[in-house]
Amino acid sequence: MGGDFAPASVVEGAQLAHRKYPHIRFQFFGREDAVRPLLEAEPSLALVSEIFHCDSAISADEKPSVAVRQGKGSSMWEAIRAATEGRAHAVVSAGNTGALMAISKLQMRTLPGIYRPAICAQMPTKTGQCAVLDLGANVDCDAATLHQFGVMGSAFARAVFGMEAPSVGLLNIGTEQLKGNETLREAYDLMAGESLRGSTFHGFIEANDINAGVVDVVVTDGFTGNVALKMSEGTASLISSMIRRTFTETVFAKIAYLLAKPSFKQLRKRLDPRKYNGAMFIGLNGIAVKSHGGADGYSFYHALKVAIDSAQSDINARIRHELSQVQEIAPEAPQRQKEPA
Amino acid sequence: MGGDFAPASVVEGAQLAHRKYPHIRFQFFGREDAVRPLLEAEPSLALVSEIFHCDSAISADEKPSVAVRQGKGSSMWEAIRAATEGRAHAVVSAGNTGALMAISKLQMRTLPGIYRPAICAQMPTKTGQCAVLDLGANVDCDAATLHQFGVMGSAFARAVFGMEAPSVGLLNIGTEQLKGNETLREAYDLMAGESLRGSTFHGFIEANDINAGVVDVVVTDGFTGNVALKMSEGTASLISSMIRRTFTETVFAKIAYLLAKPSFKQLRKRLDPRKYNGAMFIGLNGIAVKSHGGADGYSFYHALKVAIDSAQSDINARIRHELSQVQEIAPEAPQRQKEPA
Numbered sequence: 001m002g003g004d005f006a007p008a009s010v011v012e013g014a015q016l017a018h019r020k021y022p023h024i025r026f027q028f029f030g031r032e033d034a035v036r037p038l039l040e041a042e043p044s045l046a047l048v049s050e051i052f053h054c055d056s057a058i059s060a061d062e063k064p065s066v067a068v069r070q071g072k073g074s075s076m077w078e079a080i081r082a083a084t085e086g087r088a089h090a091v092v093s094a095g096n097t098g099a100l101m102a103i104s105k106l107q108m109r110t111l112p113g114i115y116r117p118a119i120c121a122q123m124p125t126k127t128g129q130c131a132v133l134d135l136g137a138n139v140d141c142d143a144a145t146l147h148q149f150g151v152m153g154s155a156f157a158r159a160v161f162g163m164e165a166p167s168v169g170l171l172n173i174g175t176e177q178l179k180g181n182e183t184l185r186e187a188y189d190l191m192a193g194e195s196l197r198g199s200t201f202h203g204f205i206e207a208n209d210i211n212a213g214v215v216d217v218v219v220t221d222g223f224t225g226n227v228a229l230k231m232s233e234g235t236a237s238l239i240s241s242m243i244r245r246t247f248t249e250t251v252f253a254k255i256a257y258l259l260a261k262p263s264f265k266q267l268r269k270r271l272d273p274r275k276y277n278g279a280m281f282i283g284l285n286g287i288a289v290k291s292h293g294g295a296d297g298y299s300f301y302h303a304l305k306v307a308i309d310s311a312q313s314d315i316n317a318r319i320r321h322e323l324s325q326v327q328e329i330a331p332e333a334p335q336r337q338k339e340p341a
Numbered sequence: 342m343g344g345d346f347a348p349a350s351v352v353e354g355a356q357l358a359h360r361k362y363p364h365i366r367f368q369f370f371g372r373e374d375a376v377r378p379l380l381e382a383e384p385s386l387a388l389v390s391e392i393f394h395c396d397s398a399i400s401a402d403e404k405p406s407v408a409v410r411q412g413k414g415s416s417m418w419e420a421i422r423a424a425t426e427g428r429a430h431a432v433v434s435a436g437n438t439g440a441l442m443a444i445s446k447l448q449m450r451t452l453p454g455i456y457r458p459a460i461c462a463q464m465p466t467k468t469g470q471c472a473v474l475d476l477g478a479n480v481d482c483d484a485a486t487l488h489q490f491g492v493m494g495s496a497f498a499r500a501v502f503g504m505e506a507p508s509v510g511l512l513n514i515g516t517e518q519l520k521g522n523e524t525l526r527e528a529y530d531l532m533a534g535e536s537l538r539g540s541t542f543h544g545f546i547e548a549n550d551i552n553a554g555v556v557d558v559v560v561t562d563g564f565t566g567n568v569a570l571k572m573s574e575g576t577a578s579l580i581s582s583m584i585r586r587t588f589t590e591t592v593f594a595k596i597a598y599l600l601a602k603p604s605f606k607q608l609r610k611r612l613d614p615r616k617y618n619g620a621m622f623i624g625l626n627g628i629a630v631k632s633h634g635g636a637d638g639y640s641f642y643h644a645l646k647v648a649i650d651s652a653q654s655d656i657n658a659r660i661r662h663e664l665s666q667v668q669e670i671a672p673e674a675p676q677r678q679k680e681p682a
Contacts, residue, residue, distance in 0.1 A: 124579065125579070126579055126582055136514055139514070139521065139522050140522065171568065173477055173480070173563070173564055173567040173568065173571075180480065180564070181480050181481060181564070206571050207567070207568040207569070207570075207571035207572040207574075207575060208571040208572065208574045208575035208578065209575070210572065210575055211572075211575035211576050211578065211579040212575055212578065212579070222514070223514055223521070223522070223565070224564070224565060224568055226514040226548070227512065227514065227548040227565055227568060227569055227572075228548070228568055228569070228572045229548075230514075230547050230548035230549040231548040231549065231551065231552075231568075231569045231572040231573050231576070232572055232573075232575075232576040233548075233549045234548060234549035234550065234551055234552040234553055234573075235552050235572070235573040235576040235577055235580075236576055236580060237549070237552065237553065238465065238466070238467055238552040238553070239577060239580050239612065241467055242608060242611050242612060243608060245611075246604050246605075246607050246608040246611065247601070247604055250604075252603070252604075253601075253603075253604040253607075255600075256597075256600050256601035256603070256604050257601065257604070259596075259597050259600050259601065260588070260594075260597035260598065260600070260601045262593070262594070262597075263587050263588055263591075263593075263594040263597050263598070264587075266587050266594075267583060267584060267587040270583050270586075270587065271580065271583060
């Protein structure tokens with residue numbers, strides 16, 4: 001088990017998930033001597049858990065290409081294998097992102113017809129949350145790939161947010177149809193057809209529309225999505241530090257802070273980034289979810305929740321079904337950028 | 342004069358600038374009957390002001406291509422003409438962005454050797470502020486263009502922040518040299534040489550480094566820069582709305598807010614986006630600054646400040662000088678993407 005606070009954070013997350021989903025069984029891949037005492041302290045969780053001892057682990061700084069070649073038998077490899085071979089419904093890891101993506105792709109392969117898997121995660125909005133993809137798996141994306149992201153993101157919103165008919169927006173730097181580059185205009189045309197079944201295509205959105213909650217699903221290439229996500233984190237961190245500074249710089253401000261403490265606590269709870277932990281590698285023929293490396297138990301629980309909700313709603317069957325409908329409508333859809341297996 | 346609150350906001354901004362820069366003279370281009378009464382109410386400003394009556398104005402929704410063909414004689418056209426012909430040192434407008442860019446390019450032309458002008462503006466950081474370019478003028482940029490943005494951004498930081506040796510970062514989705522695409526790696530190599538005279542090249546930065554204040558100048562293409570800027574605005578707006586909601590939802594929270602009001606006022610002052618108003622169209626053979634369309638007087642003052650500081654530091658002579666040094670070092674620099682005049 002990877003991540004800065006594993007295995008304690010992982011077991012704690014599982015315990016929280018066990019309370020919400022008592023019917024779910026857990027398989028822990030890692031050092032048995034480290035996991036067993038933690039599970040013994042949680043007898044109810046232990047009853048639905050199994051430990052699979054692994055001698056080796058993939059380190060946080062291992063190159064994905066090396067992990068793929070030399071990772072066999074490691075805890076990450078074995079956990080992915082269990083999810084690939086049907087012994088588990090999903091795999092969740094707080095370990096090395098690149099290795100998790102590379103080994104998951106190698107073992108699970110992509111869903112039939114999917115050009116590129118993407119990283120899909122939640123972001124907070126004024127009205128709730130939205131799904132954003134891709135967050136960094138594909139630096140460049142062509143129009144057909146972006147269109148598939150729309151289909152996959154809709155399936156994610158249905159599975160994880162429980163939405164019936166999510167709305168999908170294509171991230172651009174203006175909302176007029178002439179804005180952006182050729183790829184975006186082409187993707188717009190693909191998505192504006194009848195091809196997004198069961199969801200509505202909102203059209204272009206701008207980056208400030210993401211947190212405003214204008215759409216349920218935001219489609220973008222991995223470079224732009226990653227910049228948007230990290231910019232949001234950076235701005236939130238700047239504002240937090242300014243709040244801290246403002247409410248500590250004078251004695252009067254400190255007293256005001258003490259009086260307002262319950263409200264600040266409530267505010268922190270609302271903005272808690274741990275609730276948005278859990279990035280799904282969507283488009284694989286299996287469910288693989290990446291937790292933030294610095295996740296604590298509460299945060300890891302949310303990554304587990306993404307995996308459980310996705311598995312329970314059979315997200316990949318939905319994606320397959322919707323893609324088959326898209327292909328019926330647009331059989332001439334370009335087959336570019338299909339990656340070598 | 343354009344903008345939602347013009348001409349009152351423009352005259353108020355000029356009055357604020359007049360107090361800080363008493364030696365600066367102002368030329369107002371617009372409807373004389375609207376401007377004159379406002380100036381008469383500010384006798385000290387009126388003494389250093391002149392009104393140039395214009396019958397027509399370019400509307401906010403006019404297409405730039407139409408504005409260029411039909412805008413002759415409009416207030417925007419005439420103001421840019423004054424700055425181009427040397428009767429003014431700079432032009433500042435809160436009007437139609439695309440039209441301002443197009444007419445400025447047409448009249449002022451680009452500086453010798455500049456491939457593409459960029460939109461450069463300030464963003465707040467934990468330690469002060471940084472300059473970010475391009476914010477939307479160029480959707481795609483090649484490596485040589487990004488390199489020039491580094492030179493121009495450094496000149497901006499020197500002029501507007503009064504810095505001696507600004508540090509320059511190249512926005513990417515990871516800080517390792519292998520991240521990103523070919524263009525970014527090529528730009529890295531160009532900037533890592535000795536070619537950024539008088540400033541230091543920090544290397545790749547990630548989007549969360551921008552508000553953290555890791556560098557003084559952030560270089561990126563116009564698509565990514567625009568997304569980063571708007572994402573930051575969206576996140577700040579989300580947090581503001583959550584603060585508002587949290588401190589109004591219970592009677593106790595409302596009382597706490599009242600007690601903490603002076604600190605909240607201080608916080609709002611620190612985060613005031615009006616202080617960062619004023620985007621320079623950098624790389625033109627003249628100084629053109631765009632104010633936010635919704636600017637009030639205080640906000641417009643900051644856009645004027647960018648123009649005045651840039652003119653006083655002779656920013657374009659600095660850019661020319663530094664570019665000539667770059668070209669001495671790297672005479673084989675590619676001349677691609679040079680735009681038709």
